[in-house]
Amino acid sequence: MAGEGDLKVLGVWTSPFVIRVRVALNLKGLPYEYVEEDLGNKSALLLSSNPVHKAVPVFIHGDRAVNESQIIVQYIDEVWPAGAGGRPAVLPSDPYERAMARFWAAFVDDKVGSAWTGMLFKCRNEEERAEAVARAQDALETLEGAFKECSNQGNKPFFGGDGIGLVDVVLGGYLGWFGVVNRIIGRRLIDPARTPLLAAWEDRFRAADAVKGVVPEDVDRMLVFLEKLRTLGPYKPE
Amino acid sequence: MAGEKKGLQLLDFWVSPFGQRCRIALDEKALPYEYLEQDLGNKSELLLRSNPVHKKIPVLLHDGRPVCESLIIVQYIDEAFSSSSGKPPLLPSDPYARAQARFWADYVDKKVYDCGTRLWKTKGEPQQQARKEMVEILKTLEGALGDKPYFGGDEFGFVDVAFVPFTAWFLTYERYGEISVDKECPRLAAWAKRCGERESVNKNLSPPEKVYEFIGTLKKKFGIE
Numbered sequence: 365m366a367g368e369g370d371l372k373v374l375g376v377w378t379s380p381f382v383i384r385v386r387v388a389l390n391l392k393g394l395p396y397e398y399v400e401e402d403l404g405n406k407s408a409l410l411l412s413s414n415p416v417h418k419a420v421p422v423f424i425h426g427d428r429a430v431n432e433s434q435i436i437v438q439y440i441d442e443v444w445p446a447g448a449g450g451r452p453a454v455l456p457s458d459p460y461e462r463a464m465a466r467f468w469a470a471f472v473d474d475k476v477g478s479a480w481t482g483m484l485f486k487c488r489n490e491e492e493r494a495e496a497v498a499r500a501q502d503a504l505e506t507l508e509g510a511f512k513e514c515s516n517q518g519n520k521p522f523f524g525g526d527g528i529g530l531v532d533v534v535l536g537g538y539l540g541w542f543g544v545v546n547r548i549i550g551r552r553l554i555d556p557a558r559t560p561l562l563a564a565w566e567d568r569f570r571a572a573d574a575v576k577g578v579v580p581e582d583v584d585r586m587l588v589f590l591e592k593l594r595t596l597g598p599y600k601p602e
Numbered sequence: 603m604a605g606e607k608k609g610l611q612l613l614d615f616w617v618s619p620f621g622q623r624c625r626i627a628l629d630e631k632a633l634p635y636e637y638l639e640q641d642l643g644n645k646s647e648l649l650l651r652s653n654p655v656h657k658k659i660p661v662l663l664h665d666g667r668p669v670c671e672s673l674i675i676v677q678y679i680d681e682a683f684s685s686s687s688g689k690p691p692l693l694p695s696d697p698y699a700r701a702q703a704r705f706w707a708d709y710v711d712k713k714v715y716d717c718g719t720r721l722w723k724t725k726g727e728p729q730q731q732a733r734k735e736m737v738e739i740l741k742t743l744e745g746a747l748g749d750k751p752y753f754g755g756d757e758f759g760f761v762d763v764a765f766v767p768f769t770a771w772f773l774t775y776e777r778y779g780e781i782s783v784d785k786e787c788p789r790l791a792a793w794a795k796r797c798g799e800r801e802s803v804n805k806n807l808s809p810p811e812k813v814y815e816f817i818g819t820l821k822k823k824f825g826i827e
Contacts, residue, residue: 416709416742428698435704442697459682463669470671471655506655 371396372424374410376403378589380480380537381433382421383578387533388437390574392444392451403596433537434469437530452527468510468523469534475503480538483545485594497549501558507535508559518561521568528572536569540580544590547583610635613649613661615642617808617816619715619767620672621660626763627676629802631689673707676763692760706746706753707764713739714768721779722817723826733779737786744790751796758800766803769794773810774817 371389373396375382389396401410401420413422413429422429423436430439437454446453455462482496514523514531523531542553556563569575580586610628612635614621628635640649640659652661652668662669662678669678680692693700717739720732743765747753753761772783772794784791797803808816 425698430698430701430705432705432708435701435708438704439697439701442700459678460664460667460669462681463674463678466674466677467670470674 370426372399373397374399374401374407374413374422374424375420376401378540378580378586379420380477380541382537383540383580384433384533384537385421385423385436385440386578387528387536387574388440388454390578391454391528391533392440393449394440394444403593434473434530434534437533441530454524454528454533455530456524464514465524465530468507468514468531471503471510472507472531472534472538475506476500476535476538479503480541484541484590493548497545497553500545500553501555504554504559504562508562511561511565515561522565528569528574532565532569536575536579539566539570540586542566543581543583544586547587607636607663608665611638611663612636613638613640613646613652613659613663615640615659617813618659619771622767622770622806622808623672623763624660624662624675624679625806626766626802627679627692629805630692630758630763631679631683633679633683673711673764676760680760690757692754692763694754694759703754703760706743706761709746710743710761710765710768714765718768718771718775721775722821723824725826729779733781736775736779737781740781740783740787740790744787747789747793749789752793758797762797766794766797767807769797770807770810770813774814777814778817 371394373382373385373389375385375398377400386396386398399407399409401407403420406418409424410420410422411418413424414431417431419431421433421436422431423439424430425439425443430436441454444451455465479496479500483493483500487493487496510531511523512518515521515525520526522528523535528536545553552563554563554566570579570581610633612621612624612628614624614637616639625637638648640646642659645657649659649661650657652663653659653670656670658670660670660672660675662675664678664682669675676692684691693703713735717732717735720728721736724732746761750756752758753765772791775781776783783794798807
């Protein structure tokens, strides 16, 4: 089907939204060209491919541009469905299970996502950061319950069951930044005492082949990136 | 487990544009369902049990199993009843066209309701800002519509379902925001009229004056003049 030259991802290496797209492509065994964008100086290709939001990730497939990370992941899953050569599915095939996967993926970006911006970008002092951390951990506690359901009481390794699925890649995209939060607060955000299944899931996800090298682990480098990001419009604390 | 009643039930609130998306989708597919009006000031046990995470409407119950979040519900209706309803799908079959449909439905979700709320909830500078933004949002959507009869092309589809309930709010946006949709976005106004001729839309949208009245009541409740 598509050759390596036909697939491109425009992104930044720390973005949870970009990371999830790259993990999905890896899961499907699809080679692609990765282009690192400078958010302070966006490329002409980015601006023309995503004129509405001017944001990463952008997935370019031949002459088509697909935007919004969860939409991109579903597009990839539909263009390259499960089957050929053991290629896995990212979304389940049953309509109700698909609805559940979409629900939890939306929950992650809504509740974990807003706490993530609060913990790292929008907080003006440590009190505000602590409040955002508490919100994140409340959301993670809800996800612990969801994981229990999705994994058949913890008997399966991922939200997607035997294999990595939509909810896994959506939540997993945040793990790089969670490493930064862990350093700042001096303890693990995904607390094994409070959310044991998720803590085990985190280790498992980070170790997966499709994930290695995509979820960043260099906390120092990410802290430098964070400082730069906080000077840019959308990430500036008010 | 949420009530194991067979068939389809919709937990909803009469004026909710999110709930109306689901009602329109169900009617487009000619699917019979039980409509259950919810008292949002005193939430039912059924609602709290069916949507414990968000405690919000709409919730679709299918043989007792809940589906939450309006666009997820619409996709579920489209996928679970694709062959049995004999009606055209709301989402196109081509993956790229599907991605574009999802993009614009997501755009409606991200932009229209929040900005619209700021139009009637705020005054002065924030309201001016909201007015500017709303015009931009509507023009962007009009651009996506282009010359097509519907966002879905020749057929009424996913984006039309996602956006059309908000057309009942145009009157409210116009009065509080001092915007004229007819003047600023004539093609969008024409699209709204075209959709209004469909039975599923006609039957399920709130009359614009009722929406305006409802917002008036809310403003009094929140003490906004």
